[in-house]
Amino acid sequence: MEHDLFIEIPWALERDTKPLDNEVKYPEALVRHFLKKYTKKGDKIFDPFAGLGTTLFTSEEMGRIPYGLEANRERFEWVAGQLEHWNNLKHGDSAKLLDFSFPKMDFCITGPPYMPRHHKWNPLYSGDPKKAGYDVYLKRMAYIFSNLKKLMKRNALVIVQADNLTHGKIYTPLLHDLLACVSKNFQPCGETMVRWKNAKPDYPSTTCMIFKNT
Numbered sequence: 067m068e069h070d071l072f073i074e075i076p077w078a079l080e081r082d083t084k085p086l087d088n089e090v091k092y093p094e095a096l097v098r099h100f101l102k103k104y105t106k107k108g109d110k111i112f113d114p115f116a117g118l119g120t121t122l123f124t125s126e127e128m129g130r131i132p133y134g135l136e137a138n139r140e141r142f143e144w145v146a147g148q149l150e151h152w153n154n155l156k157h158g159d160s161a162k163l164l165d166f167s168f169p170k171m172d173f174c175i176t177g178p179p180y181m182p183r184h185h186k187w188n189p190l191y192s193g194d195p196k197k198a199g200y201d202v203y204l205k206r207m208a209y210i211f212s213n214l215k216k217l218m219k220r221n222a223l224v225i226v227q228a229d230n231l232t233h234g235k236i237y238t239p240l241l242h243d244l245l246a247c248v249s250k251n252f253q254p255c256g257e258t259m260v261r262w263k264n265a266k267p268d269y270p271s272t273t274c275m276i277f278k279n280t
């Protein structure tokens with residue numbers, strides 16, 4: 067299978083997320099692109115960081131079966147309240163994804179929570195001060211993906227959308243650090259650069275890393 071090196075997707079958030087903020091969301095068209103390319107109807111699609119449910123809603127719309135986890139109760143309730151397969155979305159920590167009796171998955175696409183390297187607040191632990199710091203975040207991320215490996219079918223693909231971060235003079239090579247974390251358990255097999263059509267000036271593009279469960 068040839069992976070796209072470069073694609074263009076409109077920057078458009080189609081689903082109204084009120085009363086919740088849509089800051090964390092990726093466009094539906096991004097998920098649609100990867101589902102169309104790599105999956106078929108009836109496939110089980112997983113998102114360990116479901117957020118506002120873009121992966122799950124788009125999977126359902128395309129006749130795939132969505133599953134996911136979301137740690138934030140408000141987001142979880144908002145998504146589950148609108149999803150046909152509402153019982154496939156669980157509220158909880160993706161580090162414990164093997165505790166939820168999910169079936170084996172055909173495909174995963176996700177946008178993990180971001181952490182700049184100079185921050186103490188670790189989003190994977192909802193800011194627990196005992197779990198502060200970028201190193202702890204990366205270690206936990208690697209652990210989450212080691213569990214995800216056990217949930218995915220053999221040869222299943224995992225797409226991880228991420229960006230490097232610039233805060234003034236501080237640069238966080240998050241994309242590259244996540245590549246290192248996920249590669250401990252999955253084989254990297256490509257990278258699709260996504261240019262947003264009608265982009266916001268401060269966010270012209272993103273990257274989707276492609277991994278295989280070999």
Ligand SMILES: C[S@@+](CC[C@H](N)C(=O)[O-])C[C@H]1O[C@@H](n2cnc3c(N)ncnc32)[C@H](O)[C@@H]1O
Nearest residue numbers: 090091092115117118119120137138159160177
């Ligand atoms: C970048 S957002 C995902 C957005 C999603 N792709 C969308 O389009 O709505 C990351 C999500 O991961 C959730 N999260 C953070 N830590 C988590 C954890 N340990 N387990 C499960 N979800 C977690 C956050 O609450 C957030 O909603």
